[in-house]
Amino acid sequence: MATLEQRFKAFIKLGDFFRNFAKTSSANPGFVDDNNEWYQKFDSAITLAGHKNGWFTKQQVMFAITAWAEQLNEQNLNDWLLPYPLENNTHKIVAIIMAGNIPLVGFHDFVTAVISGNQVLVKCSSNDNILLPFIANYLIHIEPELASEIEFSEGKLTKFDVVIATGSNNAARYFAHYFGNKPNIIRKNRNSIAILTGEETKEQLNELGEDIFRYYGLGCRNVSKLFVPKQYSFDDFFKSISSYQSLIDQNKYANNYDYNKAVYLMSEFQFLDNGFFLLKEDAGYASPIGTAFYERYTTTEALNDKLLRDTDQIQCIVGGEFIENSLPFGKTQKPELWDYADGIDTVEFLLKT
Template sequence: MTIDDHKSHLITLGKFLGQFQESGSNPEENLPGNDRFFNEFNNKIDSAIHHNGWFNRENIVFALQQWSKALTSENLKLWLDRYDLSGSENKTVGIVMAGNIPLVGFHDFLSVLVSGHKVLAKLSKSDRQLLPVIASYLMHLDSRYENRIQFTEEKLEDFDAVIATGSNNTARYFEYYFKGKPSIIRKNRNSVAIITGNETKEELEKLSEDVFRYYGLGCRNVSKLFVPEDYDFDEFFKSMYKWNPIINQDKYANNYDYNKAVYLMSEFKLLDNGFLMLKEDESFGSPIATLFYEKYEDENKLQAQLEENKDKIQCIVRENAGKDEVKFGYTQKPQLWDYADNIDTIEFLSKL
């Protein structure tokens, strides 16, 4: 299967995923496989919500729409034409996927396929409804995918390389179990936002997307703010307010209530607007419904601090984003070439 074959199939897949809306999804005429897969996938969205209390249709559809926008001819060309994949051998690559947000392991899945290798995927119990249907859709487009995609619920065996995503604790297990095999092993990372105090309400509203999308569960979600010494949080809280209905989600509300009780019993100083707490803390990973913040005086010292902790940080977010940074509102809209942990997955796969 050539790289052009893969591109053609992924463009069609992007159109397929783009059909699903938060309400009123309608199948496009003449799209391959719609008669067989549209209703099945729509039902699987409902099933995914049933199996994971953190999933809802809004967030699943948001993820599908982002993939639809990514899988275009122009984007695939920009992503893949920089690599020489002609020498890639047909290896089996195990993928251990997380399940914190919908289709979080999809980029690894696509990367293995377009690199000419076989996928052996172990899905998270929290997110195992959607990807098998997508795989079946690709097989419908081209039967050669049938020999290139396999799912397992058991431990991975008979693989040549592995990509595994988990917590810091599971990463230690992965490093031991997969030793001796080429691997990418991802650990906990969090994203931070830098606020100057000069942002407009509209700019801060864009930042709210980075904070609350997927309930803040993704490694690209902002979990910590760096703010000037004299920063007034009033405008920040006003700009977050459009997300206040999030407190009506039971799991989020339970976490908010629990964490607030812990903080109050520990007599921590908090800023609170009824659905989000701000706590001054040097850590990067904040609990659900909480944002940590840290004050800074000198931006050069802040940059040095971020560089020193780069292995803990997924995204650095600011409105006037520089090189290797993300603009407000775009953390959950990554491009195909925005690699997790800044590890070039295609480059890794091309050298197997």
């Protein structure tokens, strides 16, 4: 069994690997490094992941890897983990059921469970079952003691102590029924929102485009709804996000955009369109791909009350400085290690169970 120190050092080395790989591949997108077989294997895994899931383009996967490279270093890991009494952790088997909507979406749960001194039993989504097994193999390569601590399963999960499961609202109901007799974290659908005042700069609105369009809008941290003042005009917003127009060149995105536009037209819904992105006034939070919903607010007090009532539907809030813990524009897809999904402290959960 790997010690806490061995686990800690393994993830520092993994961060180094991610950084070096990202640096090399960004300098030469078609690189083949004959001196590092793991670079070649990783490049092949990324390509295969893209073949199996058309949303996982090389650019999107590299963004995820680069984001993790920025997090996995000694300083960040210390800042994250030092407050916790990890030495008191009782070694347990943690079953992790992962979603597959964006690349490495369940990696934080994996890192948390392993580095805190547990064994993981991972069930990957069929949409994202290439990248994490490769990364696990690399971790075992640099720290062989982890070989007995990481297991992947494609079938029914049986022997485990606690569960962390992420899926749709329908899947969450199944998880709750199936895993209800075990300590668990079960995550449902959530969406992120942005609050605009009309005073945003063009740069801020362009950065909001990153929050909306990264991973084609498929993540729970993607902004899928805008709250705007009653008389707000979207002219500046559309001008500021024009740099993202190349999204329409991605076939899967274009097909979704065209389909949703056709549905809105046939249903005679009112919507705004800039040629690659739709805005529809709607009270919902979960907008379809290529679309964001928007809702107008009259006062910040009324908006704040609404958001408090809808807390369980919201993952991140961008803008709206009057909202506690709101994020700056452009930051939703770069969470820190201590930014926990749904606000549930995963390390604390594992230590107390």
